[in-house]
Amino acid sequence: PFYLITTxxxxxxxxxxxxxxGTLVIPFSLEYSKVTAEQFVFGFLGQKLAVKKVFVGHDYAFGQAKQGNSDYLISSGAQLGFVVEVIDAIKIGAHIVSSTLIRNLILAGDVHSVFKYLGRWYNISGTIVSGRGRGAGLGFPTAxxxxxRELLPPAGIYAAFAELERKRYMAALNIGEKPTFADYTFTFEPYLLDFKGDIRGKKINILFVEKLRDIVKFDGPEPLKRQIAADVEKARTILLNNMENNE
Incomplete structure (x- = not known):
């Protein structure tokens, strides 16, 4: 399936x-998918918008069946009076930056590397809902x-920043099941460090910084509680070291 990196x-x-x-958003539809490259360039860019300059990526393709490319756009622009600038591929290390690369890193849980290619931490927003209160019972109340959105990193424990009501907090995040309690419901639970308050019903934005570990089944609540305490301190250390990127 195709998952969006950015809404x-x-x-x-x-x-x-x-x-x-300003931004003009064109809703994609079956009818719009049948627009040819010629119709798009001459009818839309030329006649409707009367553009003066167009910027496209190095692998840009458009029109029905992707029949148009940057070469066609450049030649058409010469007829219609606009210029085209093709943006070269950006390469970091051995990799060309692309949405596919970034998406695969997210799905693999390598959220720390995502920052290098995306230029910011990968984020997911959502609304806080009521849970079962297990985190509070362990001394670590989670939201x-x-x-x-559907593009989630794999199950595990993560260090993250949490944005809530225009403030940022450090957080330890649990994604996945709770095998210690035989609870196999998939949940997404951030624990905000040094925070107290009821945030149910409020919107929160999570910025993924680094994966700490996989989900593990413990022998009982006490070993789990000790591990959570260790996770929280590890998350704190990592997040303090990444504060310069927390912009």
Missing amino acids: LEEKLKLLENCGVD NLSPE
Whole structure:
């Protein structure tokens, strides 16, 4: 399945932060998928928008069956009076930066490497819902999150930053089941360090920094409690070392 790295709302916000004055969003539909490359360039870019300059990626393809490419766009632009700038591929180390690369890193749980290629921490937003209260019983009250998108890192314990009501907190995050309690419900639970308060019903944004470990079944609550305490301190150390990227 194809999972979005960034929601439309997030994309619009990122563009706004880059200084873009306005964005035209075209809803994709079956009808729109049948628009040919010629119709798009001459009818839309040329006639409707009367563009002066177009920027595209090095592997850009458009139109029905991806029949148009940057060469076609450049030649058409010469006829219509606009110029085209093709953005070269960006390479970091041995890898060309692409959504496929970033998506695969997220799905593999290598969220720390994502920052290098995405330019920011991968984030997931959602609304806090009521849980079973097991975290509070162990001394680590967690917030149960209902994620707004499907692209989740694999099950495990993560160090993360949490954005809540315009403030950022350090957090340890549990994604997955709770085999110690024979609870195989998939949950998404951040524990906000040094925070007290009821945040049920509020929206929270989680920024993934590093995976700490996999989910493990413990012999009982006490060994689990000791491990959670260790996880929290490890998360604190990692997050303090990444504060310069917490912008």
